[in-house]
Amino acid sequence: MSFLQEFAELSAIGATPGGGVERQAGTAADGEARRWLVQRLTAAGLAVDVDAVGNVFGRAELVPGAPHVLVGSHLDSQPRAGRFDGAYGVLAAVHAARHVLAEVAAGRLRPRFNLAVVDWFNEEGSRFQPSLMGSGAYTGALQVEQVLAARDLEGTSVAQALEGIGFRGSAEPPAAVAYAELHIEQGRALERLGADVGLVEGGWAARKLEVVVHGVQGHTGATAMADRHDALATAARLVCLARDLVDEFPDGALLTAVGRMTVLPNSPVVVAREVRLSLDVRSADPDLLERAHALLLERFAAAAERGAVEVEVVRSSLRPAARLPAAGVDLAEVVAKEAGASTHRMLTMAGHDAIALDALVPTVLLFVPSVEGVSHDERELTRDEDLERGVDVLARLLARLVAGDLG
């Protein structure tokens, strides 16, 4: 089956009416997509393993005892999301692996390393936090016990969710020597420049905060404004402060967003006692990010005082700016040129499993264009020719990595 045919099949799993998918981590749709993947891996002659945090590996033993070149991405999605984010990279990895196995079988490629296709568990972090969960556990950035104990808003743990879909494994994951990932850009740079493939040199720094505003319940109709401790009124100020901070920095230098907010008790006639919000602050410049972060905390404290509530930062994590190895970028440029693809060197604003993996092994991250830069939405689109070109480049890159051309 052609890549596009197979991708259409995968996209039918958890399909939404607007042309997207909803396959949040550990849900039934995620489980179905994973079973579909296992069939594809097995059919390609790969041996399938699942590790303790639900990462799925399809391994080929080409050089007994040698470490593995990992290639993959993630099948999980955001709610009502696009069908390309993550899933494209996983299926592209299956096709790239088939190509390499065929090359080895035909005697045209002499492997130095083994290879394994991987579907990382919960890259998105929409249902369970933090994001980059499976890849983070693989590199040791996250503890397995901590990952398994994380709970969604309904109180279901990762351990329960993985058991529920039959993907709580116990296999020792394969040792890696390098990692490659192909992903959609999720921005507009490649489209604007007319470039075919993005060569990712590094990633923006990001701070993720979980903030709880503690107020006191009251009657919206009978409590004087002066007597209120309204958690939602102050939470709204925090959202505005975060949004407006962006305008104090050079255009495009800082991104902020609050994507999630939960209100208790969330009744139309009750002053809220507690609001929890997830704040995302990003910059390519780590110093600017820290300045912005410090300003926000200062202003949050002032807003708390003004609103007669308590503002508590219950979780704060920093994803440092990343720099991927230049040798990998250079190698990717070479194979892209061989494939006739134009390239553009760039940074990624979004987080990726590749950024997590880079802490452990040399990593290469490739992008293909996203129409209008839309992502995390059903309208997400990458054109067929760009999809196929990306698979071709990844296959060539994987062959070089398996041959030992990087590091």
Next chain:
Amino acid sequence: MSFLQEFAELSAIGATPGGGVERQAGTAADGEARRWLVQRLTAAGLAVDVDAVGNVFGRAELVPGAPHVLVGSHLDSQPRAGRFDGAYGVLAAVHAARHVLAEVAAGRLRPRFNLAVVDWFNEEGSRFQPSLMGSGAYTGALQVEQVLAARDLEGTSVAQALEGIGFRGSAEPPAAVAYAELHIEQGRALERLGADVGLVEGGWAARKLEVVVHGVQGHTGATAMADRHDALATAARLVCLARDLVDEFPDGALLTAVGRMTVLPNSPVVVAREVRLSLDVRSADPDLLERAHALLLERFAAAAERGAVEVEVVRSSLRPAARLPAAGVDLAEVVAKEAGASTHRMLTMAGHDAIALDALVPTVLLFVPSVEGVSHDERELTRDEDLERGVDVLARLLARLVAGDLG
């Protein structure tokens, strides 16, 4: 059993760890409280009926064919609420009815009307909107079909919820000639003045709006600020606009609050596509309320433009300022004096079933003090002596109403 003993029994149903109750309309706890009430009504010799929207009536036929003096309040509560709001008035009505029946039986009271204790369905409006649902259906302000079709955030309809707890009835409700209700103040006026009983002369006007902000999903880490249509960023501005508007009016003249906000898809890394919020605007002065409302709509439109989103007011209702009949206030003052209670004439900022009933029949609304004015919270408190004094005043008032002393 004494009033306080019975009230402790009722307060144990749906009790929360912090000394409150959670018995939202149509939930299992509401059903349990209603079954408890039915036993009490039956034991008092009242005939129990349930109407099509779940209002519970306990009737005494004292004068065959005569209309009824209704007396009661509501057993439903807000989430994690106090134990007095509503429930106090229902149990007080049971005690007042017992008193009147005993007076009639002893030949000390000659009834002109019948009486019925009532538990109105869903006064609170936390789970199902609008509030004042049972009393609104009784007066004809709401249509029965519309009430039964209202759905909570999980999609359960009122009809389903009432069936679930066994309180979807079909009885014709009793015809009313007058209505009396005893309630906690939920404010600080009586406490500040040291008055025992509040005589409610009327109610504030209120506007309730349901507003939907329509945005577009996007990636919080990869979508440039200029390309966003962030529903939550603008919704937060609306909350701030509503809060800050209060400061443009004389102190205490205007109240605003947003108590509920739901965010879609509510993922930490997705720009929100839709936010729905419930806005509550109140004033004793109807003209001031309309000026405030017009200003808000104007500013909401500007915020929508600034945020590149659409702001839609999907529901807007006006509860006009109410004036309860002076004859009822005077009568209540007389019986309060007989009971040795000091009184204070006042307005209610909060809505009550009594305000709904006043559209149909002469209505008397009495308040007892709330410690520190706290309400819609577990800390809600009215002292035992105030509770008992209120029951005494209500019993005396009910006797006079049944004797035909009002209208």
